[in-house]
Amino acid sequence: MFTAQNISPELTVEESSSDIWIPSPYVVADKHVENDDLVTFVYEPASEDILDPMQPGQFNMLYAFGIGEIPISVSSLISDHPRITHTIQNVGAVSKACCNMRVGDQIGLRGPFGTPWPVEDAKFKDVIIMAGGVGFAPLRPVVEFIEEYRDDYGEVNFLFGTRDPHSILFHQDVISLQSDPSVNFQITVDHSFSNWRGNVGVVTTLVEKAEFDPENTVAFVCGPEIMMRYGAYSLIDAGVDEENIFISMERNMKCAIGHCGHCQYGPLFVCKDGPVFLYPAIKNYLNIREL
Amino acid sequence: MSKSEVHKYRVSTEDLQQIFKALSSKDYQNIGPIQRDGAIMLEKIQSFDQLAAGFHEDLDKGVYRLSQKNDGSLFQYTVGPQSFKKYLYPPRRKLWAATKTGNGFNVEEGDQPPAKMAFWGIRSCEIRAIEILDRIFLRGEFSNKWYEKARQDLFIVAAGCTKPSGNCFCTSTQTGPAPKGGFDLSVVEVIDKKNYFILEIGSEKGQKLVNKIKLQPASPAEIQNADKLLAASEKKMSKRFDPEEAAKILMENPDHIHWNEVAKRCLSCANCTLVCPTCFCSSTEDITEITGDHTERWLRWDSCFNGDFSYIHGGQIRPTTKSRYRQWLTHKMSGWYDQFDSSGCVGCGRCITWCPVGIDLTEELLAMKS
Numbered sequence: 085m086f087t088a089q090n091i092s093p094e095l096t097v098e099e100s101s102s103d104i105w106i107p108s109p110y111v112v113a114d115k116h117v118e119n120d121d122l123v124t125f126v127y128e129p130a131s132e133d134i135l136d137p138m139q140p141g142q143f144n145m146l147y148a149f150g151i152g153e154i155p156i157s158v159s160s161l162i163s164d165h166p167r168i169t170h171t172i173q174n175v176g177a178v179s180k181a182c183c184n185m186r187v188g189d190q191i192g193l194r195g196p197f198g199t200p201w202p203v204e205d206a207k208f209k210d211v212i213i214m215a216g217g218v219g220f221a222p223l224r225p226v227v228e229f230i231e232e233y234r235d236d237y238g239e240v241n242f243l244f245g246t247r248d249p250h251s252i253l254f255h256q257d258v259i260s261l262q263s264d265p266s267v268n269f270q271i272t273v274d275h276s277f278s279n280w281r282g283n284v285g286v287v288t289t290l291v292e293k294a295e296f297d298p299e300n301t302v303a304f305v306c307g308p309e310i311m312m313r314y315g316a317y318s319l320i321d322a323g324v325d326e327e328n329i330f331i332s333m334e335r336n337m338k339c340a341i342g343h344c345g346h347c348q349y350g351p352l353f354v355c356k357d358g359p360v361f362l363y364p365a366i367k368n369y370l371n372i373r374e375l
Numbered sequence: 376m377s378k379s380e381v382h383k384y385r386v387s388t389e390d391l392q393q394i395f396k397a398l399s400s401k402d403y404q405n406i407g408p409i410q411r412d413g414a415i416m417l418e419k420i421q422s423f424d425q426l427a428a429g430f431h432e433d434l435d436k437g438v439y440r441l442s443q444k445n446d447g448s449l450f451q452y453t454v455g456p457q458s459f460k461k462y463l464y465p466p467r468r469k470l471w472a473a474t475k476t477g478n479g480f481n482v483e484e485g486d487q488p489p490a491k492m493a494f495w496g497i498r499s500c501e502i503r504a505i506e507i508l509d510r511i512f513l514r515g516e517f518s519n520k521w522y523e524k525a526r527q528d529l530f531i532v533a534a535g536c537t538k539p540s541g542n543c544f545c546t547s548t549q550t551g552p553a554p555k556g557g558f559d560l561s562v563v564e565v566i567d568k569k570n571y572f573i574l575e576i577g578s579e580k581g582q583k584l585v586n587k588i589k590l591q592p593a594s595p596a597e598i599q600n601a602d603k604l605l606a607a608s609e610k611k612m613s614k615r616f617d618p619e620e621a622a623k624i625l626m627e628n629p630d631h632i633h634w635n636e637v638a639k640r641c642l643s644c645a646n647c648t649l650v651c652p653t654c655f656c657s658s659t660e661d662i663t664e665i666t667g668d669h670t671e672r673w674l675r676w677d678s679c680f681n682g683d684f685s686y687i688h689g690g691q692i693r694p695t696t697k698s699r700y701r702q703w704l705t706h707k708m709s710g711w712y713d714q715f716d717s718s719g720c721v722g723c724g725r726c727i728t729w730c731p732v733g734i735d736l737t738e739e740l741l742a743m744k745s
């Protein structure tokens with residue numbers, strides 16, 4: 085895996101014996117501050133050691149020098165491979181170190197890992213994308229993909245719930261989605277400010293504003309676990325077949341390759357069996373407390 | 376090797392010494408059971424005499440006692456707190472290191488896999504445990520290179536268990552007491568006026584090693600003696616549990632009230648996971664020099680009983696002992712089938728011996744059944 089010129093020569097090992105624990109060096113090529121605690125980065129390879137192309141829903145392990153490593157989903161696939169886009173929320177030690185990086189700084193990446201959103205299989209169907217907060221980030225490549233192949237999809241609904249108007253991420257996307265007649269974009273906030281004229285309430289309340297043929301609809305759901313649970317209920321209530329609902333789970337992850345045990349969810353490994361799961365595969369576990 | 380090729384030999388302690396020396400001369404690091412701090416420990420040994428001799432054990436729930444007799448025996452105890460896992464998958468290992476360079480950093484190699492190892496006196500249950508670890512670390516999409524190398528170079532001298540402990544239940548898990556495959560050489564110790572061993576060769580590697588040593592074929596009576604001891608050993612194990620039934624019970628009972636009962640006793644100390652030969656959970660650790668210019672990434676054993684094991688931003692997924700014990704047992708006995716096509720328990724009894732409050736998983740399963 086390592087053929088990098090900036091890596092000590094004795095580490096140049098054969099392709100077949102590459103060590104999956106060793107990150108590939110990438111540098112920050114572009115940085116965009118989304119809001120108070122969210123930053124979008126575009127990384128590019130710092131060597132010839134390049135990760136495989138990513139699919140919507142997959143994630144990388146991001147390593148910040150001396151601090152640690154965290155799982156982060158790909159948040160755009162528009163930048164051409166081998167560039168990689170991630171959007172990171174500053175919540176703790178590693179995410180903070182990542183968010184503080186500047187253009188030119190080096191990061192370590194391992195990946196891509198995990199199951200993708202099945203965007204190809206959703207073609208010729210109506211689509212509901214349901215996102216809560218930062219859950220927008222892993223779903224953004226889905227939106228991009230659908231927009232690129234718009235004619236291949238039926239009705240497209242994007243239901244987005246966020247904490248308050250200040251926490252809206254991807255402003256440019258939101259503005260263009262709002263003015264895009266081919267997408268039914270609905271947004272709601274949990275807490276409003278006096279100048280907010282939009283919907284207030286949880287994201288599940290937006291299902292009734294969606295346009296779709298329940299018999300022929302695929303739904304992609306990502307957000308806090310409780311939101312995904314109720315999101316799935318509301319979609320099923322609206323007639324969507326549970327076999328067409330996909331959910332992206334989050335668990336502590338140290339390895340991303342099924343070796344460390346941290347991400348276990350019932351008999352599943354979120355890192356390799358997920359993070360994107362078919363709803364029926366996990367619905368029983370969603371109801372068990374402290375699983 | 377096909378059945379017809381299986382030859383058994385009657386070997387003496389001196390013959391085993393020859394085998395030990397042959398392994399050393401072929402650059403194997405011999406590793407075997409020795410006695411230290413009142414327990415059977417697994418350590419690198421330079422001479423055959425270091426092997427624990429004459430030891431017998433008395434194990435019960437939360438109880439481990441060793442005693443010594445002058446009978447020259449070598450394998451009349453079962454397993455101590457350690458398993459050979461620690462040599463294939465060390466408790467701590469440096470994955471890699473990195474040094475700062477301007478805006479970036481250079482990555483350097485971590486710890487290298489050990490030279491060739493030979494495991495002495497490894498029990499059948501533990502050979503099965505290694506096969507389970509193989510499935511975790513080698514058979515998935517990604518392979519653990521360190522483990523792979525250590526495993527490839529491994530030489531296994533197994534010992535059949537003729538004197539199971541009070542906590543063993545390998546007859547239930549069908550993982551013992553007689554080693555069935557997975558070894559290079561295997562011995563069954565027969566205690567007699569002069570102790571002898573029935574040696575079986577399990578691989579070409581094993582055959583090659585003993586080629587130069589003059590071995591005496593075992594007589595039918597001697598082979599029968601060893602077989603009788605193994606059959607008697609099965610009868611001595613009183614714990615009973617049915618792995619497939621356990622898997623089903625656990626899968627169906629995440630909310631069983633009995634979890635509350637176990638949680639009242641369990642200390643969440645993680646002993647059971649640390650002594651278990653199949654527990655594989657790990658964490659990463661970053662250690663940075665005070666100057667901040669050099670950092671190391673370490674892999675170390677972790678346990679699902681530890682508080683921060685399940686932490687995600689906002690809190691722990693499993694804050695209670697109840698949820699942790701349930702995770703441990705359900706994963707080991709049930710989820711393991713979905714993940715690796717077998718139970719995660721090989722019936723070695725270590726978690727029963729080393730639980731400070733004497734929790735016995737076979738009893739907990741019985742309690743949940745009723």
Ligand SMILES: Cc1cc2nc3c(=O)[nH]c(=O)nc-3n(C[C@H](O)[C@H](O)[C@H](O)COP(=O)(O)OP(=O)(O)OC[C@H]3O[C@@H](n4cnc5c(N)ncnc54)[C@H](O)[C@@H]3O)c2cc1C
Nearest residue numbers: 154155156157171172173176177178179334335336687688
């Ligand atoms: C598959 C997957 C995709 C993700 N995608 C994104 C994304 O696109 N953008 C984003 O901002 N966040 C994402 N997250 C969440 C992100 O990984 C956590 O916010 C991050 O690990 C927090 O680490 P920290 O060191 O900054 O926080 P601390 O609170 O200091 O965390 C300490 C340690 O706990 C673990 N941890 C804490 N929170 C989480 C968590 N939510 N998930 C997993 N491990 C955690 C990590 O190992 C971390 O190093 C994703 C998580 C998963 C599992």
Ligand code: SF4
Nearest residue numbers: 651720721723724726
């Ligand atoms: S669960 Fe207990 S008895 Fe089973 S293999 Fe692990 S330590 Fe041995």
Ligand code: SF4
Nearest residue numbers: 641642644645647730
């Ligand atoms: S079961 Fe026993 S050994 Fe395991 S964590 Fe609980 S108290 Fe410790």
Ligand code: FES
Nearest residue numbers: 340342344345355
């Ligand atoms: S993150 Fe290590 S097993 Fe899934």
